[in-house]
Amino acid sequence: MGFFTNKGFQPKRASNPKLPPGQYETTDFPVLTAGPTPRINLANWEFRLEGLVEEPVKWSWEEFNKLPMQDFNPDIHCVTKWSKFDTHWRGVSVDTLLEHVKLRPEAQFVTQFCYGGYTTNLPLADLLGGKAFVGLVYDGQPLAPEHGGPARLVVPHLYFWKSAKWVQGLRFTAQDEPGFWERAGYSMYGDPWKEQRYSDDDEATGSPGSQL
Amino acid sequence: MSRVAWQRATVKAIAPETPRVKSFTLSLPNWTPHLAGQHYDLRLTAEGGYQAERSYSVASPPEQTGEIELTVELIADGEVSGYLFEGVAVGDELEVRGPIGGYFVWRGAAGAPPLLLVGGGSGVVPLMAMLRHRQRLGVRTPAVLLFSVRTPEEVIYQAELEAMAQADPTFTLLLTYTRQAPPSWAGYQRRVDAPLLAEVVARFGNTPPQAFVCGPTGLVESVANGLQAAGLPPEMILTERFGPTGS
Numbered sequence: 001m002g003f004f005t006n007k008g009f010q011p012k013r014a015s016n017p018k019l020p021p022g023q024y025e026t027t028d029f030p031v032l033t034a035g036p037t038p039r040i041n042l043a044n045w046e047f048r049l050e051g052l053v054e055e056p057v058k059w060s061w062e063e064f065n066k067l068p069m070q071d072f073n074p075d076i077h078c079v080t081k082w083s084k085f086d087t088h089w090r091g092v093s094v095d096t097l098l099e100h101v102k103l104r105p106e107a108q109f110v111t112q113f114c115y116g117g118y119t120t121n122l123p124l125a126d127l128l129g130g131k132a133f134v135g136l137v138y139d140g141q142p143l144a145p146e147h148g149g150p151a152r153l154v155v156p157h158l159y160f161w162k163s164a165k166w167v168q169g170l171r172f173t174a175q176d177e178p179g180f181w182e183r184a185g186y187s188m189y190g191d192p193w194k195e196q197r198y199s200d201d202d203e204a205t206g207s208p209g210s211q212l
Numbered sequence: 213m214s215r216v217a218w219q220r221a222t223v224k225a226i227a228p229e230t231p232r233v234k235s236f237t238l239s240l241p242n243w244t245p246h247l248a249g250q251h252y253d254l255r256l257t258a259e260g261g262y263q264a265e266r267s268y269s270v271a272s273p274p275e276q277t278g279e280i281e282l283t284v285e286l287i288a289d290g291e292v293s294g295y296l297f298e299g300v301a302v303g304d305e306l307e308v309r310g311p312i313g314g315y316f317v318w319r320g321a322a323g324a325p326p327l328l329l330v331g332g333g334s335g336v337v338p339l340m341a342m343l344r345h346r347q348r349l350g351v352r353t354p355a356v357l358l359f360s361v362r363t364p365e366e367v368i369y370q371a372e373l374e375a376m377a378q379a380d381p382t383f384t385l386l387l388t389y390t391r392q393a394p395p396s397w398a399g400y401q402r403r404v405d406a407p408l409l410a411e412v413v414a415r416f417g418n419t420p421p422q423a424f425v426c427g428p429t430g431l432v433e434s435v436a437n438g439l440q441a442a443g444l445p446p447e448m449i450l451t452e453r454f455g456p457t458g459s
Contacts, residue, residue, distance in 0.1 A: 004305070
């Protein structure tokens, strides 16, 4: 398709190099979920690392809160087009969690699984090197249930559906196994800077996801 | 060609629904049938290449071939909705891609459970696609639309919904006005709360309905919780939310 413009359309917002293509900035924190918000009893809460690990590990809420925590201030980008800059989180880096397990060499991908049944997939490398954390505190308060509390995985360099709410654990896999939205036609990888919203965008741009 | 490639649609008709809501009928060169509840992305491009994208639910049923109707609410200071309201006329071209979304959809399959649709404001749009699809299919399993609006002038699709309810005894339209009701209104006049939802769920008797809930986050949160309190299992409740939290 040739170059097309909408006559008389003027940007109302200044362009911002922190904004990926097709996104706009919001100062709210919108909510997007496919079903009801699960209510999770902290007495029963647990977080697990399983799949291709030598020995699975799990933490209770009390144990998890004793892990070393850090502050994170990422920009986040939702596939529904909003981006939010400089969010304030406190949580446990995935690097810290992985000090507690020995991964098998064939572990290359991860499925995040959740209370309520949601899943999402991504390459293992995208969780390492300070790129991802389990967030427990948002803006100085315990993370609210509608935003994924008590605990949400946060992978800010990918579209935010790759940051599972109500996360219950990580399952390490050899293959990239599509999760909830990925089975419904969304991108396997979800790089906002390549605008990989849908599976067709993976084919168009090339990505770890398109190798499936 | 990619299933969701951008295509250049032509504006066929523009119809005001309420003072802040308009429906745009777009003719598509590469139309494919959508599922009721799916959306399209719409992209505006300025001279110089700046682009803005938004998603809009399809209001038309898949039986309306070759075109889609997008119902758009004017958002305060809205970059895309503002242009669509002020800058677009019949005959203009707009870039869209879709249909998108495979979860918040109603297929109208034989033997499907009855339908409970709960909408707030422009959250009624994907629910309208479901009702129009249901009407075209001739489905007779019961359906209820519980539609929350602030004032009488905000009832999107009012005439069509009332005509549908008149013509189809298996469809029930329940409006609730949260700020101001019409004169001599005898129906609901409050926010959709747990007792109200319990009454509506009780209409379905022993056959639990499939619920679709769409609207602002606050409404969707409270309705999804209220439906569970009224006995609907979580897997029977599908939600689509928009707008800020905490309001």
